[in-house]
Protein backbone atom coordinates (compact mmCIF):
# COMPACT_ATOMS: atom_id res chain seq x y z
CA UNK A 1 0.00 0.00 0.00
CA UNK A 2 1.45 3.32 -1.01
CA UNK A 3 -0.47 5.57 1.38
CA UNK A 4 1.51 7.42 3.98
CA UNK A 5 1.34 6.41 7.59
CA UNK A 6 -0.29 8.92 9.88
CA UNK A 7 -0.17 7.17 13.24
CA UNK A 8 2.78 5.08 14.35
CA UNK A 9 3.17 3.34 17.66
CA UNK A 10 6.47 2.12 18.99
CA UNK A 11 6.67 -0.41 21.80
CA UNK A 12 3.32 0.78 23.14
CA UNK A 13 2.62 -0.87 26.47
CA UNK A 14 -0.23 0.08 28.78
CA UNK A 15 -0.93 -0.80 32.39
CA UNK A 16 -4.16 -0.43 34.29
CA UNK A 17 -2.64 -0.49 37.77
CA UNK A 18 -0.74 -3.77 37.86
CA UNK A 19 -2.40 -5.31 34.83
CA UNK A 20 -0.71 -4.96 31.51
CA UNK A 21 -3.49 -4.43 28.98
CA UNK A 22 -1.28 -3.71 25.93
CA UNK A 23 2.05 -5.37 25.25
CA UNK A 24 4.74 -3.80 23.14
CA UNK A 25 2.58 -2.76 20.19
CA UNK A 26 4.40 -1.40 17.19
CA UNK A 27 2.26 -0.55 14.20
CA UNK A 28 1.78 1.96 11.42
CA UNK A 29 -1.65 3.18 10.41
CA UNK A 30 -2.01 4.49 6.87
CA UNK A 31 -3.76 7.72 6.01
CA UNK A 32 -6.82 7.67 3.74
CA UNK A 33 -7.38 4.10 4.63
CA UNK A 34 -9.61 2.06 6.88
CA UNK A 35 -7.85 0.05 9.53
CA UNK A 36 -9.86 -2.52 11.48
CA UNK A 37 -8.94 -3.99 14.85
CA UNK A 38 -10.35 -7.38 15.66
CA UNK A 39 -9.88 -9.86 18.47
CA UNK A 40 -11.75 -11.54 21.29
CA UNK A 41 -13.42 -9.56 24.04
CA UNK A 42 -10.96 -8.07 26.48
CA UNK A 43 -7.94 -8.33 24.17
CA UNK A 44 -7.35 -4.59 24.33
CA UNK A 45 -8.91 -3.19 21.16
CA UNK A 46 -10.73 -0.35 22.91
CA UNK A 47 -7.72 0.30 25.08
CA UNK A 48 -5.49 0.62 22.02
CA UNK A 49 -7.87 2.83 20.09
CA UNK A 50 -8.24 5.06 23.17
CA UNK A 51 -4.46 5.47 23.27
CA UNK A 52 -4.64 7.14 19.89
CA UNK A 53 -6.47 10.18 21.23
CA UNK A 54 -5.34 10.06 24.84
CA UNK A 55 -8.73 9.02 26.13
CA UNK A 56 -6.93 6.80 28.61
CA UNK A 57 -5.63 9.91 30.35
CA UNK A 58 -9.04 10.05 31.95
CA UNK A 59 -8.51 6.65 33.59
CA UNK A 60 -6.78 6.66 36.98
CA UNK A 61 -3.85 4.33 37.46
CA UNK A 62 -3.36 4.04 33.72
CA UNK A 63 0.29 4.14 32.72
CA UNK A 64 1.79 4.13 29.25
CA UNK A 65 5.20 3.16 27.93
CA UNK A 66 6.43 3.56 24.38
CA UNK A 67 5.17 6.17 21.99
CA UNK A 68 2.28 7.07 19.74
CA UNK A 69 3.22 9.42 16.94
CA UNK A 70 0.78 11.50 14.93
CA UNK A 71 2.58 12.72 11.81
CA UNK A 72 5.86 11.89 13.47
CA UNK A 73 5.17 13.78 16.69
CA UNK A 74 4.66 11.91 19.95
CA UNK A 75 1.17 12.71 21.20
CA UNK A 76 2.29 11.84 24.73
CA UNK A 77 5.30 14.12 24.44
CA UNK A 78 5.81 17.21 26.56
CA UNK A 79 3.78 20.18 25.55
CA UNK A 80 1.16 18.25 23.62
CA UNK A 81 -2.34 19.42 24.39
CA UNK A 82 -4.73 16.48 24.87
CA UNK A 83 -7.69 18.62 23.88
CA UNK A 84 -6.05 19.50 20.59
CA UNK A 85 -5.20 15.83 20.06
CA UNK A 86 -8.83 14.88 20.59
CA UNK A 87 -9.89 17.45 18.03
CA UNK A 88 -7.47 16.07 15.48
CA UNK A 89 -8.37 12.49 16.33
CA UNK A 90 -12.13 12.22 16.72
CA UNK A 91 -13.97 9.31 18.23
CA UNK A 92 -17.32 7.64 17.62
CA UNK A 93 -18.57 5.23 20.25
CA UNK A 94 -20.46 1.97 20.30
CA UNK A 95 -23.73 3.47 21.46
CA UNK A 96 -24.77 6.65 19.71
CA UNK A 97 -24.38 9.36 22.34
CA UNK A 98 -25.84 12.60 21.03
CA UNK A 99 -26.15 15.46 23.50
CA UNK A 100 -29.70 16.17 24.68
CA UNK A 101 -29.87 19.15 22.37
CA UNK A 102 -31.07 19.88 18.86
CA UNK A 103 -29.58 18.23 15.80
CA UNK A 104 -28.01 21.54 14.85
CA UNK A 105 -26.49 22.15 18.26
CA UNK A 106 -24.97 18.69 18.38
CA UNK A 107 -22.94 19.42 15.28
CA UNK A 108 -22.21 23.04 16.13
CA UNK A 109 -21.05 22.17 19.63
CA UNK A 110 -17.41 21.31 18.78
CA UNK A 111 -16.76 24.30 16.54
CA UNK A 112 -18.31 26.56 19.21
CA UNK A 113 -16.01 25.10 21.86
CA UNK A 114 -13.12 25.84 19.53
CA UNK A 115 -14.21 29.45 19.36
CA UNK A 116 -16.33 29.75 16.24
CA UNK A 117 -19.32 32.04 16.91
CA UNK A 118 -20.21 33.39 13.48
CA UNK A 119 -23.67 32.06 12.71
CA UNK A 120 -23.25 31.85 8.93
CA UNK A 121 -19.99 29.99 9.37
CA UNK A 122 -21.56 27.60 11.86
CA UNK A 123 -24.44 27.00 9.45
CA UNK A 124 -21.96 26.09 6.77
CA UNK A 125 -20.04 23.73 9.03
CA UNK A 126 -23.24 22.04 10.18
CA UNK A 127 -24.49 21.47 6.66
CA UNK A 128 -21.14 20.28 5.38
CA UNK A 129 -20.64 17.89 8.29
CA UNK A 130 -24.14 16.47 7.98
CA UNK A 131 -23.62 15.99 4.26
CA UNK A 132 -20.34 14.18 4.81
CA UNK A 133 -22.07 11.98 7.34
CA UNK A 134 -24.78 11.21 4.75
CA UNK A 135 -27.47 12.57 7.03
CA UNK A 136 -28.22 16.01 5.57
CA UNK A 137 -31.10 15.00 3.31
CA UNK A 138 -32.82 13.18 6.14
CA UNK A 139 -32.63 16.04 8.66
CA UNK A 140 -32.32 19.31 6.78
CA UNK A 141 -35.99 20.14 7.38
CA UNK A 142 -35.75 19.62 11.12
CA UNK A 143 -32.40 20.83 12.34
CA UNK A 144 -33.96 22.29 15.45
CA UNK A 145 -35.56 19.00 16.49
CA UNK A 146 -34.04 17.15 19.42
CA UNK A 147 -31.26 14.75 18.40
CA UNK A 148 -32.96 12.09 20.50
CA UNK A 149 -35.89 12.05 18.09
CA UNK A 150 -33.64 10.43 15.45
CA UNK A 151 -33.39 6.70 14.90
CA UNK A 152 -30.38 4.83 16.27
CA UNK A 153 -28.66 4.72 12.90
CA UNK A 154 -29.33 8.41 12.33
CA UNK A 155 -28.03 9.22 15.80
CA UNK A 156 -24.83 7.38 15.01
CA UNK A 157 -24.40 9.32 11.78
CA UNK A 158 -25.09 12.50 13.76
CA UNK A 159 -22.27 11.56 16.11
CA UNK A 160 -20.04 11.08 13.08
CA UNK A 161 -21.11 14.52 11.80
CA UNK A 162 -20.31 15.96 15.21
CA UNK A 163 -16.84 14.45 14.99
CA UNK A 164 -16.32 15.76 11.46
CA UNK A 165 -17.37 19.29 12.41
CA UNK A 166 -14.07 20.00 14.15
CA UNK A 167 -12.07 18.89 11.09
CA UNK A 168 -10.23 15.91 12.48
CA UNK A 169 -7.55 13.97 10.62
CA UNK A 170 -8.31 10.62 12.12
CA UNK A 171 -11.67 9.10 13.05
CA UNK A 172 -11.71 6.36 15.64
CA UNK A 173 -14.78 4.16 15.81
CA UNK A 174 -15.29 1.69 18.61
CA UNK A 175 -17.88 -0.84 17.45
CA UNK A 176 -19.95 1.87 15.77
CA UNK A 177 -22.58 -0.53 14.43
CA UNK A 178 -23.10 -2.94 17.26
CA UNK A 179 -26.29 -1.18 18.35
CA UNK A 180 -27.66 -0.90 14.81
CA UNK A 181 -29.80 -3.03 12.50
CA UNK A 182 -28.40 -4.34 9.20
CA UNK A 183 -29.72 -1.46 7.10
CA UNK A 184 -28.38 1.23 9.42
CA UNK A 185 -25.14 -0.77 9.56
CA UNK A 186 -24.91 -0.85 5.77
CA UNK A 187 -25.31 2.93 5.72
CA UNK A 188 -22.51 3.44 8.22
CA UNK A 189 -20.30 1.03 6.27
CA UNK A 190 -20.95 2.93 3.04
CA UNK A 191 -20.19 6.14 4.90
CA UNK A 192 -16.88 4.72 6.15
CA UNK A 193 -16.01 3.98 2.52
CA UNK A 194 -16.66 7.64 1.70
CA UNK A 195 -14.81 9.00 4.72
CA UNK A 196 -11.60 7.23 3.87
CA UNK A 197 -11.15 9.41 0.79
CA UNK A 198 -10.42 12.27 3.15
CA UNK A 199 -9.62 10.78 6.53
CA UNK A 200 -7.85 7.98 8.25
CA UNK A 201 -10.46 5.70 9.81
CA UNK A 202 -9.71 3.18 12.54
CA UNK A 203 -12.55 0.90 13.49
CA UNK A 204 -12.93 -1.70 16.21
CA UNK A 205 -15.44 -4.37 15.34
CA UNK A 206 -16.58 -7.72 16.60
CA UNK A 207 -18.10 -8.45 13.26
CA UNK A 208 -15.45 -10.19 11.21
CA UNK A 209 -17.43 -9.81 8.01
CA UNK A 210 -17.66 -6.11 8.70
CA UNK A 211 -13.91 -5.91 9.15
CA UNK A 212 -13.38 -7.73 5.86
CA UNK A 213 -15.94 -5.57 4.08
CA UNK A 214 -14.84 -2.13 5.19
CA UNK A 215 -11.14 -2.23 5.96
CA UNK A 216 -7.96 -2.08 3.91
CA UNK A 217 -5.72 -3.15 6.77
CA UNK A 218 -6.57 -5.30 9.69
CA UNK A 219 -4.96 -6.03 13.01
CA UNK A 220 -5.71 -9.10 15.06
CA UNK A 221 -5.13 -8.65 18.79
CA UNK A 222 -4.97 -11.26 21.49
CA UNK A 223 -4.28 -10.78 25.21
CA UNK A 224 -2.97 -7.28 24.70
CA UNK A 225 -0.69 -8.19 21.82
CA UNK A 226 -0.87 -7.36 18.15
CA UNK A 227 -0.60 -10.87 16.77
CA UNK A 228 -0.87 -10.00 13.12
CA UNK A 229 -1.26 -6.76 11.24
CA UNK A 230 -1.51 -6.57 7.48
CA UNK A 231 -3.66 -6.19 4.43
CA UNK A 232 -7.23 -7.24 5.07
CA UNK A 233 -7.52 -9.36 1.92
CA UNK A 234 -4.43 -11.29 2.85
CA UNK A 235 -5.51 -11.79 6.45
CA UNK A 236 -8.86 -13.18 5.41
CA UNK A 237 -7.45 -15.37 2.66
CA UNK A 238 -4.33 -16.76 4.26
CA UNK A 239 -3.25 -15.26 7.55
CA UNK A 240 0.33 -15.88 8.57
CA UNK A 241 -0.33 -16.79 12.17
CA UNK A 242 -2.13 -19.90 13.31
CA UNK A 243 -3.80 -17.91 16.09
CA UNK A 244 -5.26 -15.43 13.60
CA UNK A 245 -6.51 -18.26 11.42
CA UNK A 246 -8.12 -19.98 14.35
CA UNK A 247 -9.82 -16.80 15.47
CA UNK A 248 -11.24 -15.67 12.14
CA UNK A 249 -12.45 -19.17 11.32
CA UNK A 250 -14.16 -19.44 14.69
CA UNK A 251 -12.04 -22.27 16.05
CA UNK A 252 -11.46 -20.34 19.23
CA UNK A 253 -12.30 -21.02 22.86
CA UNK B 254 -17.30 -19.96 12.03
CA UNK B 255 -19.48 -22.42 13.82
CA UNK B 256 -18.87 -26.04 14.72
CA UNK B 257 -21.81 -26.73 12.47
CA UNK B 258 -19.86 -25.41 9.52
CA UNK B 259 -16.83 -27.50 10.41
CA UNK B 260 -18.93 -30.63 10.77
CA UNK B 261 -20.60 -29.99 7.41
CA UNK B 262 -17.25 -29.24 5.84
CA UNK B 263 -15.79 -32.52 7.10
CA UNK B 264 -18.77 -34.36 5.68
CA UNK B 265 -18.43 -32.56 2.38
CA UNK B 266 -14.72 -33.32 2.18
CA UNK B 267 -15.58 -36.97 2.62
CA UNK B 268 -18.08 -36.88 -0.21
CA UNK B 269 -15.73 -34.97 -2.51
CA UNK B 270 -13.12 -37.61 -1.84
CA UNK B 271 -15.62 -40.35 -2.63
CA UNK B 272 -16.39 -38.66 -5.91
CA UNK B 273 -12.65 -38.41 -6.63
CA UNK B 274 -12.14 -42.12 -6.07
CA UNK B 275 -15.27 -42.89 -8.06
CA UNK B 276 -13.81 -40.97 -11.02
CA UNK B 277 -10.42 -42.59 -10.56
CA UNK B 278 -12.21 -45.97 -10.60
CA UNK B 279 -13.84 -45.12 -13.91
CA UNK B 280 -10.45 -44.34 -15.43
CA UNK B 281 -8.83 -47.41 -13.91
CA UNK B 282 -11.56 -49.75 -15.20
CA UNK B 283 -11.56 -48.11 -18.62
CA UNK B 284 -7.83 -48.77 -18.96
CA UNK B 285 -8.36 -52.30 -17.69
CA UNK B 286 -11.10 -52.80 -20.28
CA UNK B 287 -8.76 -51.51 -22.95
CA UNK B 288 -5.98 -53.89 -21.98
CA UNK B 289 -8.24 -56.92 -21.75
CA UNK B 290 -10.61 -55.86 -24.54
CA UNK B 291 -13.43 -56.27 -22.07
CA UNK B 292 -16.38 -54.64 -23.78
CA UNK B 293 -18.70 -55.45 -20.90
CA UNK B 294 -16.47 -53.62 -18.45
CA UNK B 295 -16.19 -50.70 -20.86
CA UNK B 296 -19.98 -50.59 -21.06
CA UNK B 297 -20.13 -50.59 -17.29
CA UNK B 298 -17.77 -47.60 -17.11
CA UNK B 299 -19.91 -45.78 -19.63
CA UNK B 300 -22.94 -46.45 -17.49
CA UNK B 301 -21.34 -44.71 -14.50
CA UNK B 302 -21.29 -41.36 -16.20
CA UNK B 303 -24.76 -40.43 -14.97
CA UNK B 304 -23.78 -41.06 -11.35
CA UNK B 305 -20.64 -39.02 -11.84
CA UNK B 306 -22.58 -36.03 -13.17
CA UNK B 307 -25.14 -36.14 -10.43
CA UNK B 308 -22.43 -36.30 -7.76
CA UNK B 309 -20.84 -33.32 -9.45
CA UNK B 310 -24.07 -31.34 -9.47
CA UNK B 311 -25.00 -32.21 -5.90
CA UNK B 312 -21.62 -31.35 -4.48
CA UNK B 313 -21.34 -28.16 -6.45
CA UNK B 314 -24.71 -27.07 -5.15
CA UNK B 315 -23.62 -27.98 -1.65
CA UNK B 316 -20.51 -25.81 -2.00
CA UNK B 317 -22.59 -22.82 -3.11
CA UNK B 318 -24.97 -23.37 -0.24
CA UNK B 319 -22.11 -23.37 2.25
CA UNK B 320 -20.64 -20.19 0.80
CA UNK B 321 -24.02 -18.47 0.97
CA UNK B 322 -24.77 -19.59 4.50
CA UNK B 323 -21.40 -19.32 6.17
CA UNK B 324 -19.25 -16.95 4.11
CA UNK B 325 -16.12 -18.78 5.16
CA UNK B 326 -12.73 -17.08 5.38
CA UNK B 327 -9.08 -18.10 5.56
CA UNK B 328 -8.54 -21.86 5.90
CA UNK B 329 -12.29 -22.49 5.68
CA UNK B 330 -12.62 -20.44 2.51
CA UNK B 331 -9.65 -22.26 1.01
CA UNK B 332 -11.15 -25.63 1.90
CA UNK B 333 -14.41 -24.73 0.19
CA UNK B 334 -12.60 -23.35 -2.88
CA UNK B 335 -10.46 -26.48 -3.02
CA UNK B 336 -13.51 -28.74 -2.81
CA UNK B 337 -15.03 -26.95 -5.79
CA UNK B 338 -11.87 -27.45 -7.85
CA UNK B 339 -11.42 -31.09 -6.86
CA UNK B 340 -15.00 -31.79 -7.90
CA UNK B 341 -14.42 -30.20 -11.30
CA UNK B 342 -11.19 -32.11 -11.92
CA UNK B 343 -12.68 -35.38 -10.72
CA UNK B 344 -15.56 -34.92 -13.11
CA UNK B 345 -13.14 -34.42 -16.00
CA UNK B 346 -11.12 -37.48 -15.02
CA UNK B 347 -14.25 -39.63 -14.86
CA UNK B 348 -15.31 -38.38 -18.26
CA UNK B 349 -11.96 -39.21 -19.78
CA UNK B 350 -12.52 -42.70 -18.34
CA UNK B 351 -15.80 -42.80 -20.22
CA UNK B 352 -14.09 -41.56 -23.39
CA UNK B 353 -11.54 -44.36 -23.14
CA UNK B 354 -14.37 -46.85 -22.58
CA UNK B 355 -15.91 -45.57 -25.82
CA UNK B 356 -12.65 -46.24 -27.63
CA UNK B 357 -12.70 -49.82 -26.34
CA UNK B 358 -16.26 -50.32 -27.51
CA UNK B 359 -15.51 -48.81 -30.93
CA UNK B 360 -12.32 -50.73 -31.61
CA UNK B 361 -12.76 -54.10 -30.00
CA UNK B 362 -10.34 -56.46 -31.64
CA UNK B 363 -8.35 -59.44 -30.39
CA UNK B 364 -5.11 -58.00 -31.70
CA UNK B 365 -5.73 -54.63 -30.14
CA UNK B 366 -4.46 -55.86 -26.82
CA UNK B 367 -0.95 -56.35 -28.18
CA UNK B 368 -1.03 -53.06 -29.92
CA UNK B 369 -2.06 -51.05 -26.85
CA UNK B 370 0.56 -52.84 -24.75
CA UNK B 371 3.13 -52.20 -27.42
CA UNK B 372 2.31 -48.54 -27.18
CA UNK B 373 3.37 -48.18 -23.52
CA UNK B 374 -0.20 -47.30 -22.65
CA UNK B 375 -0.37 -49.57 -19.58
CA UNK B 376 2.81 -48.01 -18.24
CA UNK B 377 1.51 -44.51 -18.78
CA UNK B 378 -1.87 -45.36 -17.27
CA UNK B 379 -0.19 -46.75 -14.16
CA UNK B 380 1.72 -43.52 -13.64
CA UNK B 381 -1.34 -41.36 -14.18
CA UNK B 382 -3.52 -43.40 -11.85
CA UNK B 383 -0.93 -43.23 -9.10
CA UNK B 384 -0.70 -39.45 -9.53
CA UNK B 385 -4.47 -39.14 -9.20
CA UNK B 386 -4.45 -41.43 -6.22
CA UNK B 387 -1.75 -39.42 -4.49
CA UNK B 388 -3.42 -36.07 -5.14
CA UNK B 389 -6.62 -37.43 -3.60
CA UNK B 390 -4.66 -38.82 -0.63
CA UNK B 391 -3.14 -35.39 -0.16
CA UNK B 392 -6.64 -33.91 -0.20
CA UNK B 393 -7.81 -36.47 2.31
CA UNK B 394 -4.96 -36.04 4.77
CA UNK B 395 -3.62 -32.54 4.04
CA UNK B 396 -0.20 -34.20 3.77
CA UNK B 397 1.74 -32.50 0.99
CA UNK B 398 4.33 -35.30 0.86
CA UNK B 399 2.00 -37.15 -1.49
CA UNK B 400 2.23 -34.42 -4.11
CA UNK B 401 5.84 -33.39 -3.58
CA UNK B 402 6.99 -34.82 -6.92
CA UNK B 403 3.89 -34.15 -8.96
CA UNK B 404 5.64 -31.80 -11.33
CA UNK B 405 8.37 -34.31 -12.23
CA UNK B 406 5.82 -37.09 -12.51
CA UNK B 407 3.80 -34.96 -14.88
CA UNK B 408 6.91 -34.40 -17.01
CA UNK B 409 7.38 -38.16 -17.27
CA UNK B 410 3.77 -38.56 -18.37
CA UNK B 411 4.14 -35.83 -20.98
CA UNK B 412 7.29 -37.46 -22.33
CA UNK B 413 5.48 -40.80 -22.52
CA UNK B 414 2.75 -39.29 -24.59
CA UNK B 415 5.31 -38.16 -27.12
CA UNK B 416 6.91 -41.57 -27.08
CA UNK B 417 3.56 -43.22 -27.71
CA UNK B 418 2.94 -40.80 -30.53
CA UNK B 419 6.20 -41.80 -32.20
CA UNK B 420 5.58 -45.48 -31.57
CA UNK B 421 2.13 -45.12 -33.09
CA UNK B 422 3.55 -43.58 -36.24
CA UNK B 423 5.97 -46.46 -36.61
CA UNK B 424 3.15 -49.00 -36.35
CA UNK B 425 0.98 -47.10 -38.78
CA UNK B 426 3.76 -46.86 -41.37
CA UNK B 427 4.54 -50.54 -41.09
CA UNK B 428 0.95 -51.64 -41.28
CA UNK B 429 -1.60 -49.14 -42.59
CA UNK B 430 -4.46 -51.38 -41.47
CA UNK B 431 -3.66 -50.41 -37.87
CA UNK B 432 -4.21 -46.73 -38.57
CA UNK B 433 -7.72 -46.49 -37.16
CA UNK B 434 -6.81 -48.35 -34.01
CA UNK B 435 -3.56 -46.51 -33.59
CA UNK B 436 -5.27 -43.19 -33.92
CA UNK B 437 -7.65 -44.24 -31.21
CA UNK B 438 -4.79 -45.19 -28.94
CA UNK B 439 -3.11 -41.90 -29.52
CA UNK B 440 -6.37 -40.38 -28.33
CA UNK B 441 -6.23 -42.55 -25.24
CA UNK B 442 -2.68 -41.34 -24.55
CA UNK B 443 -3.92 -37.80 -24.86
CA UNK B 444 -6.80 -38.46 -22.43
CA UNK B 445 -4.37 -39.96 -19.95
CA UNK B 446 -2.09 -36.98 -20.24
CA UNK B 447 -5.05 -34.66 -19.55
CA UNK B 448 -5.95 -36.74 -16.51
CA UNK B 449 -2.42 -36.23 -15.17
CA UNK B 450 -2.91 -32.49 -15.67
CA UNK B 451 -6.10 -32.66 -13.63
CA UNK B 452 -4.28 -34.51 -10.92
CA UNK B 453 -1.78 -31.62 -10.90
CA UNK B 454 -4.66 -29.18 -10.63
CA UNK B 455 -5.97 -31.06 -7.62
CA UNK B 456 -2.47 -31.01 -6.14
CA UNK B 457 -2.21 -27.24 -6.67
CA UNK B 458 -5.50 -26.65 -4.91
CA UNK B 459 -4.62 -28.92 -2.04
CA UNK B 460 -1.38 -27.02 -1.66
CA UNK B 461 -3.38 -23.78 -1.59
CA UNK B 462 -5.84 -25.19 0.92
CA UNK B 463 -3.10 -26.30 3.26
CA UNK B 464 -0.63 -23.42 2.96
CA UNK B 465 -2.57 -20.48 1.51
CA UNK B 466 0.04 -20.23 -1.20
CA UNK B 467 -0.90 -20.54 -4.87
CA UNK B 468 1.56 -22.54 -6.91
CA UNK B 469 1.62 -23.86 -10.44
CA UNK B 470 2.55 -27.46 -11.05
CA UNK B 471 3.57 -27.89 -14.65
Ligand SMILES: Nc1ncnc2c1ncn2[C@@H]1O[C@H](COP(=O)(O)OP(=O)(O)OP(=O)(O)O)[C@@H](O)[C@H]1O
Pocket residue numbers: 016021039040041042043044045046047048059
Ligand atom coordinates in the same frame (compact mmCIF):
# COMPACT_ATOMS: atom_id res chain seq x y z
N1 LIG C 1 -10.57 1.38 33.03
C1 LIG C 1 -10.04 0.17 33.21
N2 LIG C 1 -9.47 -0.17 34.36
C2 LIG C 1 -8.90 -1.39 34.54
N3 LIG C 1 -8.87 -2.33 33.58
C3 LIG C 1 -9.43 -2.06 32.41
C4 LIG C 1 -10.04 -0.80 32.14
N4 LIG C 1 -10.51 -0.81 30.88
C5 LIG C 1 -10.22 -2.03 30.39
N5 LIG C 1 -9.56 -2.78 31.29
C6 LIG C 1 -9.04 -4.15 31.08
O1 LIG C 1 -8.14 -4.14 29.99
C7 LIG C 1 -8.32 -5.26 29.16
C8 LIG C 1 -8.64 -4.81 27.75
O2 LIG C 1 -9.91 -4.18 27.74
P1 LIG C 1 -10.54 -3.51 26.45
O3 LIG C 1 -11.78 -2.81 26.86
O4 LIG C 1 -9.51 -2.73 25.75
O5 LIG C 1 -10.89 -4.80 25.59
P2 LIG C 1 -11.65 -4.91 24.20
O6 LIG C 1 -10.76 -5.67 23.29
O7 LIG C 1 -12.12 -3.58 23.76
O8 LIG C 1 -12.88 -5.83 24.59
P3 LIG C 1 -14.40 -5.80 24.04
O9 LIG C 1 -14.34 -6.46 22.73
O10 LIG C 1 -15.13 -6.61 25.04
O11 LIG C 1 -14.83 -4.37 23.97
C9 LIG C 1 -9.43 -6.07 29.78
O12 LIG C 1 -8.86 -7.10 30.53
C10 LIG C 1 -10.15 -5.10 30.67
O13 LIG C 1 -10.69 -5.74 31.78
Ligand SMILES: [Mg+2]
Pocket residue numbers: 045046047174204
Ligand atom coordinates in the same frame (compact mmCIF):
# COMPACT_ATOMS: atom_id res chain seq x y z
MG1 LIG D 1 -14.02 -2.70 23.47
